[in-house]
Amino acid sequence: MQYVLKKNLHEKEEFKQPIERHALKFLKHLTAAQPPEAHFGEDKKSSTIVNDTWTEHSIRLCLPLYLSLIPSYHYLILSLATIYTAVNGDIKQLIIEVREMGMGSPEILKLVENCPKGAETLITRIIHTLTEQTPPSPELVEKVQDLYHKRVSDVRFLIPVLTGLEKREIINGLPKLIKLSQPVVKEVFNRLLIRNASSETSHASLILPSKLLIALHQISPEECELKTIMNATTLCLNERAIYTHDVLAVAIQQLVDINPIPVLFMRTVLQALSFVSNMIGFVMNIL
Numbered sequence: 001m002q003y004v005l006k007k008n009l010h011e012k013e014e015f016k017q018p019i020e021r022h023a024l025k026f027l028k029h030l031t032a033a034q035p036p037e038a039h040f041g042e043d044k045k046s047s048t049i050v051n052d053t054w055t056e057h058s059i060r061l062c063l064p065l066y067l068s069l070i071p072s073y074h075y076l077i078l079s080l081a082t083i084y085t086a087v088n089g090d091i092k093q094l095i096i097e098v099r100e101m102g103m104g105s106p107e108i109l110k111l112v113e114n115c116p117k118g119a120e121t122l123i124t125r126i127i128h129t130l131t132e133q134t135p136p137s138p139e140l141v142e143k144v145q146d147l148y149h150k151r152v153s154d155v156r157f158l159i160p161v162l163t164g165l166e167k168r169e170i171i172n173g174l175p176k177l178i179k180l181s182q183p184v185v186k187e188v189f190n191r192l193l194i195r196n197a198s199s200e201t202s203h204a205s206l207i208l209p210s211k212l213l214i215a216l217h218q219i220s221p222e223e224c225e226l227k228t229i230m231n232a233t234t235l236c237l238n239e240r241a242i243y244t245h246d247v248l249a250v251a252i253q254q255l256v257d258i259n260p261i262p263v264l265f266m267r268t269v270l271q272a273l274s275f276v277s278n279m280i281g282f283v284m285n286i287l
């Protein structure tokens with residue numbers, strides 16, 4: 001109740017700065033080695049906080065007011081990112097809800113552009129949240145790409161905005177993307193294939209299922225181990241609703257026309273036949 005009251009008072013100009021200072025003061029407590037006695041003393045006496053280490057309960061006592069203000073006052077997220085870089089791993093695990101801000105928020109874009117060192121994980125989580133149900137905006141894609149090329153070399157940073165990239169950029173990133181853990185690779189393919197197959201919004205960057213399979217076959221052994229490429233092609237082919245007879249026929253026809261024929265071509269043909277048995281006539285004709 002006190003947080004709701006303070007949030008409402010924050011709308012009045014005379015209370016705005018004092019409430020923001022109060023909220024920020026509690027947020028900054030999270031950078032301390034233990035909960036400050038001055039603010040949690042009564043809770044400790046009543047056994048709400050039973051020790052001098054941070055617990056989920058004591059962490060959350062510092063967050064509600066500040067987090068409740070962010071959706072309406074986007075500029076506050078910049079201080080949150082700065083504090084994030086100074087707190088321990090347990091505190092960083094807390095989920096930051098930013099959907100209400102939207103990816104078009106100037107403060108979100110500013111945060112990505114001027115990412116404080118150490119806040120990359122927070123920004124990645126924010127971008128994941130914003131793009132969960134909505135395609136990334138061109139502005140967000142541009143800021144993320146710029147940060148990736150200049151500072152954050154981890155290709156996972158690009159995953160939330162994959163569907164906003166040009167097809168060439170997606171294909172160029174595949175050798176790094178498929179080296180990630182299998183659940184992450186599944187998420188990559190999910191974003192590229194499944195989500196956009198049902199999306200009402202078309203994107204120039206959308207890579208066709210057949211093109212994705214062909215691109216995987218054209219990754220050189222110097223860029224990626226053959227076993228890794230094999231695992232990636234199998235993940236694709238396991239999406240039976242997407243890799244239908246027609247899609248596989250297009251991919252196989254284009255693969256057989258490549259000179260030299262990709263190393264994994266026959267393996268993919270055999271897998272395709274095991275998934276779609278009525279392709280045997282088509283395969284016999286092109287071989």
